[in-house]
Amino acid sequence: MIESLRATCRRLLETGTAQVVIGYGQADPGKAVHPVFIRRPEDADQLTWNDQCYPNLVAYLKRKEVQSLGKAAIVVKGCDERGLIVLERESQIDRGSLYVIGIVCGGVGNPKLDKCKSCGAHRPRFANEILGESSLLQDGVGQKWQALEEFLTKSPSQRMAYWQNEFSRCLKCYACRQVCPMCYCERCLVDKNRPTCIDTSPTLKGNFAWHITRAFHLAGRCIGCDECTRVCPVGIDLRLLNQSLAKAAEEQFGYRAGMDPQAEPLIGSYSLQDKDGFIG
Amino acid sequence: MKNIYKPDPMEVLEVRRQTPDVKSVKIRFREKEKNQNFSFRVGQFGCFSAFGYGESTFNICSSSNWKDHLEFCFRKTGKVTEALWRIEEGDTVGFRGPYGNSYPVEQWEGRNLIFVGGGIAMPPIRCAIWYVLENRARYGDISVVYGARTVADLAFADELEQWARYDRVRVVRCVDPGGETSDWKGEVGFVPAVLERSQISAGNSIALVIGPPIMIKYTLPVLDKMGLAPNDIYTSLENRMKCGLGKCGRCNVGPAYVCKEGPVFTMEQIRHLPADF
Amino acid sequence: MSEVISASALRELMRDWLRQGKQVFGPRQVKPGLVLYTRLTDPEQLLVSGFIHPSNSPKEFVFPRHEVIYSYRFEGKDLQLLDAPDSFPEQIVLAVRPCDAAALPILDKLFNWDFQDEFYNRRRQATTVVTLACLSHDDSCFCTSVGLGPADPRGSDAMLLPAQDDEFEVRPFTEKGEASFSGVTRTSSKQAGTPSGPAKKFDAGQVRTYLSENFEGPIWHDETLHCLGCGACAYTCPTCHCFDIVDEGNAAGGIRAKNWDSCQFPIFSLHASGHNPRSTQPQRQRQRLTHKFQIYPEKFGDILCTGCGNCTRNCPVNLGVLNVLEAMKNGQPL
Numbered sequence: 001m002i003e004s005l006r007a008t009c010r011r012l013l014e015t016g017t018a019q020v021v022i023g024y025g026q027a028d029p030g031k032a033v034h035p036v037f038i039r040r041p042e043d044a045d046q047l048t049w050n051d052q053c054y055p056n057l058v059a060y061l062k063r064k065e066v067q068s069l070g071k072a073a074i075v076v077k078g079c080d081e082r083g084l085i086v087l088e089r090e091s092q093i094d095r096g097s098l099y100v101i102g103i104v105c106g107g108v109g110n111p112k113l114d115k116c117k118s119c120g121a122h123r124p125r126f127a128n129e130i131l132g133e134s135s136l137l138q139d140g141v142g143q144k145w146q147a148l149e150e151f152l153t154k155s156p157s158q159r160m161a162y163w164q165n166e167f168s169r170c171l172k173c174y175a176c177r178q179v180c181p182m183c184y185c186e187r188c189l190v191d192k193n194r195p196t197c198i199d200t201s202p203t204l205k206g207n208f209a210w211h212i213t214r215a216f217h218l219a220g221r222c223i224g225c226d227e228c229t230r231v232c233p234v235g236i237d238l239r240l241l242n243q244s245l246a247k248a249a250e251e252q253f254g255y256r257a258g259m260d261p262q263a264e265p266l267i268g269s270y271s272l273q274d275k276d277g278f279i280g
Numbered sequence: 281m282k283n284i285y286k287p288d289p290m291e292v293l294e295v296r297r298q299t300p301d302v303k304s305v306k307i308r309f310r311e312k313e314k315n316q317n318f319s320f321r322v323g324q325f326g327c328f329s330a331f332g333y334g335e336s337t338f339n340i341c342s343s344s345n346w347k348d349h350l351e352f353c354f355r356k357t358g359k360v361t362e363a364l365w366r367i368e369e370g371d372t373v374g375f376r377g378p379y380g381n382s383y384p385v386e387q388w389e390g391r392n393l394i395f396v397g398g399g400i401a402m403p404p405i406r407c408a409i410w411y412v413l414e415n416r417a418r419y420g421d422i423s424v425v426y427g428a429r430t431v432a433d434l435a436f437a438d439e440l441e442q443w444a445r446y447d448r449v450r451v452v453r454c455v456d457p458g459g460e461t462s463d464w465k466g467e468v469g470f471v472p473a474v475l476e477r478s479q480i481s482a483g484n485s486i487a488l489v490i491g492p493p494i495m496i497k498y499t500l501p502v503l504d505k506m507g508l509a510p511n512d513i514y515t516s517l518e519n520r521m522k523c524g525l526g527k528c529g530r531c532n533v534g535p536a537y538v539c540k541e542g543p544v545f546t547m548e549q550i551r552h553l554p555a556d557f
Numbered sequence: 558m559s560e561v562i563s564a565s566a567l568r569e570l571m572r573d574w575l576r577q578g579k580q581v582f583g584p585r586q587v588k589p590g591l592v593l594y595t596r597l598t599d600p601e602q603l604l605v606s607g608f609i610h611p612s613n614s615p616k617e618f619v620f621p622r623h624e625v626i627y628s629y630r631f632e633g634k635d636l637q638l639l640d641a642p643d644s645f646p647e648q649i650v651l652a653v654r655p656c657d658a659a660a661l662p663i664l665d666k667l668f669n670w671d672f673q674d675e676f677y678n679r680r681r682q683a684t685t686v687v688t689l690a691c692l693s694h695d696d697s698c699f700c701t702s703v704g705l706g707p708a709d710p711r712g713s714d715a716m717l718l719p720a721q722d723d724e725f726e727v728r729p730f731t732e733k734g735e736a737s738f739s740g741v742t743r744t745s746s747k748q749a750g751t752p753s754g755p756a757k758k759f760d761a762g763q764v765r766t767y768l769s770e771n772f773e774g775p776i777w778h779d780e781t782l783h784c785l786g787c788g789a790c791a792y793t794c795p796t797c798h799c800f801d802i803v804d805e806g807n808a809a810g811g812i813r814a815k816n817w818d819s820c821q822f823p824i825f826s827l828h829a830s831g832h833n834p835r836s837t838q839p840q841r842q843r844q845r846l847t848h849k850f851q852i853y854p855e856k857f858g859d860i861l862c863t864g865c866g867n868c869t870r871n872c873p874v875n876l877g878v879l880n881v882l883e884a885m886k887n888g889q890p891l
Contacts, residue, residue, distance in 0.1 A: 030696070032875035035783040055874050065782060065837050169593070171622060171817070173788035179873045191824050192360045193334075199805055201816050202622045227677075229851035233612050233789045235591040281643035281679065283803070285626040285815070289636060310635070331629050331636055332811055336829075352844045358829035370634045455709050519834070520826050522802045525672045526874045528818070529799035530826060532844075533834075534772070540671070555773040556844070557834045 001103075001132040002049055005075070008101060008129060009044040012073050018099050019070030022060055024053040035060065037069060047075075047133070051108045055179070056225045058083035060183035061093055073099035077108070078121030082223035082258025083181035085126065089265050090221075092184060102127025115226040118144040126261060148243045167207040169234040172200065176228035176238055177214065182221045189213065215241040220249045220266030223258040284525060287329050287374030288314060292367055293349055298435040300429075302400060303365060303527060304341065307373060320344055321382030322407040323516065323544045327524045328352055329374025330363035337521040337539075340378060341403035350375065353403035353435065360416040379524045381544050383408050383488070383514065385415075391486045391519035392420035394508075396499055398471050398491030399428045402435040404516045405490055410439075422449045423480045427471040430459035452478050472498035477542055482506035487513045500547065510547035517550075519544050533557045559726045559749075560742035567717070567725065568600035570741050574649055575600075582618050583651035584611045585665040594618075594650070594657075605652050606719070607764070609695045610865055614795035615650050615657050619680040622792075622817050626676065626802075636647055637810075643675070643741055645683045649737065652689040656700045656865040658712035660795035661686065666857040667798060685733045688713040694755045697866030699879055705863055707754040718749030725749070730781075736841035753755065758879065759886045761850065767885045772843070780884045781842035783874045788819035790868035796861045799825075820844050846881055868878075870879070 005023070012018040016255060024045040025036030033052040038044055060066045060081050068125045076084065087093045102124025107116030124130060154162065174190075177183045190198040190210055197207035198213055215238075222242040229239045255266045264271075290307040297303050304530070309315045322344050323398040329335045336358075342351035356365045367373060385408070393412060397405045405426070412419050424443060428434045434453060444451040454467035454474040468476045472495065487508055489499050496515065503513055519531040531538040536553040545553075562570070562631035569690050574581055581597045584604040592608045594615045630637045661681065668677040690765060691698075694818045700706055717725035726749040729735040743838030777790060793799040795890050802816040818825060821841050827833045853861035869877025 027880075032869075034875040034880075060783075063785075065839065066755070071335070101778055171788070171792040173792045173819070174822070175785075175787035175789040175871075175873050178785040178787040187824075191822075196805075200801065200803060201805060201814055227873070231789065233786075233793050233871040234593060235588045235612075261561065272677070281640070281675045282673070283626060283640065283676075284674060285813070286638065286640070289638060328802075329813075332804050332806055335760070335802060361829065372634060437748050520661070520828050523798070526670050527667060527672070527674060527798070527800070528802070529820065529848065530818075532848070532852065534847070535855050556772075 002047070004131050005049060005101065006044040006047050006104075008131070009038055009047055009073070010041040012099060013038070013041045013044070017071070018073035019073075020066070021047070021073045021101075022048060022057050022066070023047045023075035023101070024055075024057075026050075026052075031203040037066065038071065043086075049103060050073075051079070051110060053103075054108055054113075054230060056080045056083060056181055056227045058087065058181035059179050059227070061087065061098075062181070071099075073095055073101060075101045075103060075107040076124055076127065077103055078124045079105075079115065079119060079223065079225045080181075081124040081126060083225065084119065084224060085258040085261050086182060086221055086259065086265070087184075088198055089263070090268065098128040100124070100129075102130040104130060104132040113226065113230070114147065115224060118145075118146070121259075127214075145243065145247055148247060151240055160268075163208070164204060166236045167204060167211065170202055170207040170211070170236060171234060172202040172206065172210065173233060175231040175233065179231050181225070182216070182218055182223070183214070189217075211236075211238065213243060215245055218242055219245040220253075220255060221257050222246055283374070285523065287327065287335070287376045289372050290350075290372035290375045292369055295367060298353065298437075299433045301356045301433050302353065302433075303372070304351055304403070304436070304444055305364070305367065306342075306349040306351050307375065308349045308494045309375075310372070315347070318350075320350075320378035322385065322411045323404070324378035324380050324384035325361070325524070325539075325543060326350070326352065326375050326377030326379065327521075328354075328364070329376075330360050330367070331372070332375060334360045335374070335376075335522070336360040336364070337379075337524055339404035339407065339516065339543075341407045343407055343414060345414050347409060353400075355400045355405075376524065380539055380542060383544055385411060386390060388412075388486050389418040390420065391484055392482075393399075393422050394480060394482065394485050394487040394503075395422070395424045395426070396471060396475055396487060396489045396491070396503075397424075397426045399433060401492075402426060406436050406439065408488060409443060411447070411539035413443065416447065420448070420484065421497060422446070423478070424449070424451045425454070425471060425475045425478060425480075426452070427454035427456070427467075427469075427474060428459070429456045431461045431464055433459070436482065450480070470498070471495050472502050476501060476502045477509040478507075480506070482508055489513060490516050490545060510516065510525055510551060513547040515545060515547065515550070517557065558744055558746060559737070560728075561720060561724045561745040561747055562717070562725050562738070562742045564605060564723045566741060567605070568603060570738075571597070571600045571603060571651065579710075580646050580648040581651060582615065582648065583653075584608060594653070597651075599690070603652060605689060605717070605725075609691075609693060609698070610867065610870070612867070612871060613793050614660070614865065614867060615653050615686075616660060616664070616795050616798070618648060618650055619661065619684055620668075620677055620798060624676055624815045625812045626815055628810065628812045629806070631808070634779055634857065639677075640845045643679065645680045647683050648680075649685045649687060651687045652693060652717070653686055653713075655688050655707060655711070655713065656698075656705060656717070656863040656864065657708045657795045658686050658688045658864045659700075659705050659709055661712040663796055663853075663857075663861060663863070664798055664857045666859065667853075670857075685714045685737050686712060687734070687737065687762035688716045690716055690718040690749070690752060691754070692719055692752050695866065697869040697877065697879065698864060699753045699758050699865035701754045701756070702758045702882075703860045703862055703864045707752040720747045720749040722747075746850070759882045764850050764882055764885055765854060768847050771885075772847075776881070776884060777843045781839050781876065781883050784821065784842050784876050785873060786821050786823060786838050786841065787873065788817070788821060789873065790873040791819035791821060791845075792817055793867040793871045795863055795865055795867070820848070824885075842881070848877060848880075849878065
């Protein structure tokens, strides 16, 4: 499959269908996998695929340094691909000029990451081209909210104590924001100072404000790629915040971000059918 | 415990509106003895606080010979300067300094001086001009070429007129084409072009050039044609700052920390710095 | 002959320190798979084996993430400035990796460059550093490439070297180190081995030359384009020290604080005018590498990096300085 991936890359660059192929590379088998930007057909051999291909490469489409490289082709797992759907619905990318190479993925990580155990998107559905086969596909969609539901058995004061403990470690490094494909604001709210809405200080006040605001800004938009949780250097389980809002979106509105390319964005659209009984 | 980050509370003595978006502010220490003990050299800067909003760095634009007040001048641009814009006589601002290096005014003695500036760059030139005029006998001919986009954008316009009345001082004011008023008596044109046609004789001269990068870019070749060596052309660099004393790691241009090895540099020194600004 | 202490005696010693009102910090398993240097309140929390390097660094115990430098209260047109607390409790940072300890004398130079940062100095003076020599390393470690090693004494008041039978040889280097372990060790014929550390991966002198000659070179765009511009590397690095200064408060008053900052954030060098001298990520990466391997050595004679590997381990996309340094050596893309 890796050979087909590299061949596709060469073909796309040679025909000018893409000027850059965003994928995963590995300098040698002992080294870590990292994102690569292939611009010359002869470099296609840098591309690889294995169960260490964690990063969600869709996050690079918001970076101006990558945008300036020209028309892009991008390697996505099924979970990553949901991000493309959201970006397209929010008018951030022109799907027509992006070549999507979808990889059938049986899960990353050894042991498999939690998100993979309940994945319902093993096979990308909207790619220009799909590569790979996997016999390890399992439908664990039913377990999707397991961690969240366990957490919600705690009392409110226990949950508050939990978050106070977790957020006391937050460094305000913003790794969670930078890896998120849905966090694409040119100037994030926390970086604005006229007025200052969120304290930049890594105090409990500043950290609570940051994480809760970010979770709300992702309501109905978070695709559950879990990258934020993977990259946090101090191990804060940020998924729980996003999952609680994603669960509400699904249960209240029947909406799952990035699954249906035709669906209007949940928070970004208005329908006459929207409930308004809470308006006095 | 000595706290290098703690400013002194300063009383605002006077606020003057220089242009539609530039104000100059005179301040003195609330603690009276500090006024006597404080001294600085022209070219140095300070960190000025609008408490509750933050600190910004500005050149100390008063002459180092003046003992009864300090002065700073700023354009309303961001959070801190918007807060400073609202201050009035009697208010309190903060001051830390003086920081940075300074104009080598002793080395300039006996030389002719050419001051070239654009827009909001007048304040760091103004302090040097007053200093030099207050020690008139030690310096040669003085030429000032100063321009702004429009007549209303000329900072310290009244002082420009005062300087012209001093012995062997020539002041050339200019505005960008289209920026002149019907009764404008000065030059019309961009600063580099006006400098060139001013035909200032540049023997035994030192130049101080401060302004936006584009102005500096086009002024340097003119000074070169006039015969000035890069060692004799000075500027004051700007960069984003926070601590002002070499710790926060933000203001460096390559190996030069603008708050420590600068802000005053010669063009010769800048040539050896990477294009990190 | 050497002085040794058992792991259990070490924990008893730590219990004594806690009883004396001293603050103790050290590695602790905070969650499965996550070890952090953190405040310890019970000797059982201390981890002295089973990890290569905690995910963070102990710099926060002398250079906090958030430090109030003074507070202010408005009083009409005047205001009152109130000093921040200036006494810092005695603290011991225990089981510190030698790379982390070596960072402290390196940082001392900056925090005392002409102006003395007393917040830093007083915390430093109140701190005793007890290091734990490394028996193993991983691919991200490169202390030996920056002139250090798995048992290097730099920055250490006393060192624990793992010996047999769950005991440590104790080597004090300073008076503080001697005092901390006086009377609690026993003489033994056991001697800890000399760990070897990772093989050297690059020549720091060649790196410095490369940096001075390749400011505009293609390496920055080629090797660091995948940097996402977060602060995970800087914040978990034992030598990164850039900081922000902010006012936080309300109409009655507030505080001014120093907070950690990172040169990788786009607004780090953004002028109020909108001009940004480092507007692209490769330029910001260039600043980071150049500051550490060329500028700091030129100014202070030390490399601003101790090879701990945290930047690589914590980078969301496995960048870190080592990969870029090795690219310089090879002159090849990764």
